[in-house]
Amino acid sequence: MGIKVLLVDDHLMVRKGLRFFLSTQTEIELVGEASNGEEALEKVCTLKPNVILMDLTMPIMDGIEATKRIKGIDSAVKIIVLTSFSDQDHVVPALQAGADGYQLKDIEPDELVQTIKAVHAGERHLHPAATTQLLNHVSTGSKQTEAERDFNELTPREKEVLRQITLGKNNKEISSELFITEKTVKTHVSNILSKLGLHDRTQAAILAMKNNWFES
Template sequence: MDRIRVILADDHPVVLAGIRALLNADPEVELVGEATDGGEALPMIRAVAPDVAVVDVSMPGLNGLELTERVKGECPGTRVLVLTVHEDAAYVQPLMRAGARGYLLKRSAADDLLRAVRAVASGGVYLDPSIAGHALAETSGSDGRPGTAEGREPLSPREAETLRLIAQGFSNKEIARRIDVSVKSVETYKARAAEKLGLRTRAEIIRYGAAHGWFDALALR
C-alpha cells in the first residue's frame, strides 16, 4: 500500500515540530516537505504534488485561505487539511468554499491528526468534532443580519482592510505590521468599522466578510 505523502506548512516552530513527530510516527504517512510560510509552501506543493497539504490559517506570505485557493486551482490532486487554533465555526465555511477538505483544531491534533489526514487523503471531508455540528448549521450571514451596510456610512479603505485581516485571523499587531500603522490605529479602524456595520463580535465580522465576498482571491490581495 502506498504511503500518504504529506506537506506541512506552519510558521510556529513548536507546532511544526509536534506535527512532524505525529506524522513521522505513522508508517502509513510520509512527510515529504515542510514550509514556514504560505509563499514557501505553494511552490513546494507544485513541485512535490503531495496527497495532503496540512496548512495553518494565519501565515506570512500567503495565509491559509489564499494558499488553499491557489492549491485548489493549481494542484487539484492535493487535498488541503487546515490546522488552526481558531475555534470559531465561522472560519470553517470560507475555508471549505476555498477548497479545503478538512478543518482540525491544533488542540485536537494529538488525538485526531492522523485520522483527519487519512480521511482527507481518501477523498472524504473532515471537520473537528468539537465544532462540526455548529459549523454545518452556520448560514454565513447571508440573511443580511447583522452588518448590513444599507443606510450606513461607508467604510474607509483602511477600515475595510482591517476588518478583512481580522476575519482572516490576524492579530492587531500583525495587522499593524501589514498595513504599516500603529496597533492603536488598528484598534481605532476596527472599532469604527464595527460600529458602522453593526458588528459586535469576530464571528459576525467573519460572516459579514464571507457574505460580501471578502474571501474571494482578488479581495484578499
C-alpha cells in the same frame, strides 16, 4: 508508499512536534515543510503531496489564500486546515477556499492520523466546532427574506422590466426602452407580479425600492 504529507505552519515548534509524531506513522510520509502559504505553493509543485496540513494565520500568504491557489493548481491535493481558530470568520472562508478538512491544534494525535487517512480517501472531516459554524452560516444565509428569494426567481429580462417599472415607466415606454413588444412587456409584468405575490405594478415598484434591488 505512504500518504505524502506537506506540513505548512509558521511556528517551528508546531512543525517539530508534528514532524516527530508523523515520522512514527508507517502509512504517512512527511515530504516537506513550509512556513507560509507562498512557500507552500512552491513546494506543492515540486513535492507533489497528497495531503497538506495547513495553518491559517501565517506571514506573507495566509492559509486561506494558499488553499485557494493550491486548489487552483491541483484540485486533487487534499488540504486539512489545522488551526487554533474555530470561529465562523475562519471556518467558513477556509471551506469556501476549498479545504477538505478542518481540525483544531488540540486534536488527539491518533485522531489526526485518522483525519489524514479519511481526507486522503475522499472524505470531508470537520471538527465539531467547525461543523457547528458551517451549519450556523448556512442557516443565516437561508434567512433571506421571502421577497429576496422571490426576486431571485425572476429571469434577467423580468428584472429589467421591474427596474423600468421602478423608474415609473409604462408598458409602451418599457417596450421602447427594451426593444420588445408591448404584449411581451405585459407578459413579463404578469409573471413578475405572480412570482412576487403582488397585485399591481405600484406594489412591485415599492417592494423593489424598499429592498434596494436596483441601487447602483
